[in-house]
Amino acid sequence: MPIGLYRTTPDGRILDVNEAMVHMLRYPDKETLLQESVINLYVSANTRDDWKNQLSLRDEIYRLEVRLRRYDGTEIWAEDVARAVRDEQGDILFYDGSLQDITDRKEAEEALKRREYELQTIISHLPEGVLLLDGDHHIVMANPAAQKVLNLLVNEAQPKLELLGDTPLEVLENEAGQPWKEIKPADDKGSEMVFEATAVSLPGDAEKSHIGCIIVLRDVTEERQRQQYQAAQERLATVGQMAAGIAHDFNNIMAAVVLYAQLIRRTETLSPRYQRYITTIEEQANRAAELTRQMLDFSRRSVLSRQEMDILPFLKEIYKLLERTLPENINLHLEYDEEKLIINVDPTRFQQILMNLALNARDAMPQGGDLTIKASRLVVKQQTAAPMPNMPPGNWLMLTVQDTGQGIPEDHLPRIFEPFFTTKGPDRGTGLGLSQVYGIVKQHEGYIDVSSKVGVGTTFIIYLPISEFQESILLPAPTQKMFEGHGELILVIEDNVPARLALCEVLENAGYKTLAAGNGRDALTLFDESTQKISLVLSDL
Incomplete structure (x- = not known):
C-alpha cells in the first residue's frame, strides 16, 4: 500500500507532500493540498495539539493512529x-512524517471488538456457567453464573482448578464432547445442590x-427435585391403586x-356373655373399617362431603x-x-389431617417441645415461581404444622407418604x-x-385452594337412623356372597322385601322379570 510523505510546520502549513499523500486524501492535485492548513485535515483538533506536544518532548520518532478528513468529506484512519x-x-x-491508510484494519478491529462485546454480553447473561481454562487449569475467564457455582464447587485454597465438586477435572477433559456429567459439592457447602458439567477442548498448534x-x-x-417429585407421585399413585x-x-x-354381628345382637335370648362377644366383634370390625377408610383416603377414593368453611374458627376448635x-x-x-x-x-x-400431623408431632417429641400451627394466605x-411443581396461579391457604421433635432422617423422607411405612416400634401405629x-x-x-x-x-x-365464596356454609351432620320398611322391594347387587346374604337379611328384618343378584346381568334379568315394583337398587359399585 502506498505511503504518503509530508513536511509541515508547527503553525500548520504544509510544505511538501508526495503523490501518494495526495491520492490518499483524495485531493484533486498537489497544489490544492499544499494550500490547505494541516489543522483542517484532523477530525479532532485536539489530536493535532497532542501530537505537537508529544513531538516537542522527544527527539525520536513518534507513532500515532489518527483520524483524518479527506477532501470529499469522508474519513479515514x-x-x-x-x-x-x-x-x-x-x-x-x-x-x-509518513501516513499509511489503516482504515480497513481499524474497521476490522472495531468489528472484532463489537463481536467480543456482544459475545461477552451473551456469556455474562447466560443462565449456565461458562469457564475458560488455560492448559495449566488456571481460570482465564468465568461468567457471573460460573462464579456462583465455583463458590460452591471449588475450595478457595486451590491455586488452580483440579476438582469441580467431587469430580477431578481430568475426568471432564478426558470426556470432552461427551454428554453432561453430574457433579455434587464435595463438602457440606451446598450439599443439597446438584450440577452438571461438560467440557470442550481447545486444540493448540504444532508445538x-x-x-x-x-x-x-x-x-x-x-430439575432433579421435579423429577424426584414426579417419580414419587407416580409411585404413590401406583400404590394408591393397589390400596x-x-x-x-x-x-x-x-x-x-x-x-x-348386628343380626345376632337382635336375638332376644342372647346372654350377657355373648353380648360382650358381639361388642368385641363390632369394635374390632370398626377398627378394620377405620383402616379401610385410611387406605381409601390415601388412594383418593373416599366419598367427600365438601362445603365452604372458614378455616380460622375451625382451627381454634382444633386448638x-x-x-x-x-x-x-x-x-x-x-x-x-387473616x-x-x-x-x-x-x-x-x-x-x-390436623389430628394425624399433631399426633405424629407428639410422638416425635417424647421429652416435650413446641408444636406450631400457622394459617396464612399465599x-x-x-410470572413467579410456585413453591410446588405444577402448582397453578391463584390464592392458596398455606397451612404449616411445625414441631421441634427428633426429625426425620433424609433417606426416609421420600417414603413417608407410602402406606404402612413407619419408623415407630410395634403397636405404635399402622x-x-x-x-x-x-x-x-x-x-x-x-x-x-x-x-x-x-x-x-x-x-x-x-397448600389448599382458597374458595371464591367468602361466606362459610356449615351443613348439618347427616342422620344415620335406618328407616323401617313396609314391604317395599329392594334389589341388592353384590358379588360377595356372605355380604349379599347378610345385607338382604338386615333389610328383611327392617321390613323390606329383597331380590339379590351377584352381577349386573343377573340384576337386569330380575328387574325385567319382577312383578312387583322395585323401589330401590343397592349396588356395590
Whole structure:
C-alpha cells in the first residue's frame, strides 16, 4: 500500500507532500493540498495539539493512529509516523512524517471488538456457567453464573482448578464432547445442590496440542427435585391403586362380619356373655373399617362431603381439642395472618389431617417441645415461581404444622407418604397416618411439602385452594337412623356372597322385601322379570 510523505510546520502549513499523500486524501492535485492548513485535515483538533506536544518532548520518532478528513468529506484512519526537525538552538523547524491508510484494519478491529462485546454480553447473561481454562487449569475467564457455582464447587485454597465438586477435572477433559456429567459439592457447602458439567477442548498448534478447555456448568437442582417429585407421585399413585383394590375387597369381607354381628345382637335370648362377644366383634370390625377408610383416603377414593368453611374458627376448635389431648410438656401455638380464609373442604377429613400431623408431632417429641400451627394466605402469580411443581396461579391457604421433635432422617423422607411405612416400634401405629394426610390433601386439589432435620424438627406445609365464596356454609351432620320398611322391594347387587346374604337379611328384618343378584346381568334379568315394583337398587359399585 502506498505511503504518503509530508513536511509541515508547527503553525500548520504544509510544505511538501508526495503523490501518494495526495491520492490518499483524495485531493484533486498537489497544489490544492499544499494550500490547505494541516489543522483542517484532523477530525479532532485536539489530536493535532497532542501530537505537537508529544513531538516537542522527544527527539525520536513518534507513532500515532489518527483520524483524518479527506477532501470529499469522508474519513479515514491513518498511522502517522513523524519526527521533529530542529535547528542548532533546538527549536522545531518542521515535522517530517509518513501516513499509511489503516482504515480497513481499524474497521476490522472495531468489528472484532463489537463481536467480543456482544459475545461477552451473551456469556455474562447466560443462565449456565461458562469457564475458560488455560492448559495449566488456571481460570482465564468465568461468567457471573460460573462464579456462583465455583463458590460452591471449588475450595478457595486451590491455586488452580483440579476438582469441580467431587469430580477431578481430568475426568471432564478426558470426556470432552461427551454428554453432561453430574457433579455434587464435595463438602457440606451446598450439599443439597446438584450440577452438571461438560467440557470442550481447545486444540493448540504444532508445538502444543492442548491449550486449555471451556467448561459449561448448569444448576440442575430444581430439575432433579421435579423429577424426584414426579417419580414419587407416580409411585404413590401406583400404590394408591393397589390400596384401593385391597380396601374394596376388605370392605366386602368386613361388611358381612358387621351385618351378621348386628343380626345376632337382635336375638332376644342372647346372654350377657355373648353380648360382650358381639361388642368385641363390632369394635374390632370398626377398627378394620377405620383402616379401610385410611387406605381409601390415601388412594383418593373416599366419598367427600365438601362445603365452604372458614378455616380460622375451625382451627381454634382444633386448638382446644389438642390442648386437652397433647401432653402438658408440649407447648401448642396457633398463628394466623387473616381473620377469614374460606376453603372448600370436607370438615371431617380436614380435621383428620390436623389430628394425624399433631399426633405424629407428639410422638416425635417424647421429652416435650413446641408444636406450631400457622394459617396464612399465599398468592401465586403467573410470572413467579410456585413453591410446588405444577402448582397453578391463584390464592392458596398455606397451612404449616411445625414441631421441634427428633426429625426425620433424609433417606426416609421420600417414603413417608407410602402406606404402612413407619419408623415407630410395634403397636405404635399402622403407618397409614401420613399416607392418609397425603391422599386427603390430593383429593382436595392441594399440595403437601415436608422438610426435616434430625435433632431440629419437622415442618409440613399444606397448600389448599382458597374458595371464591367468602361466606362459610356449615351443613348439618347427616342422620344415620335406618328407616323401617313396609314391604317395599329392594334389589341388592353384590358379588360377595356372605355380604349379599347378610345385607338382604338386615333389610328383611327392617321390613323390606329383597331380590339379590351377584352381577349386573343377573340384576337386569330380575328387574325385567319382577312383578312387583322395585323401589330401590343397592349396588356395590
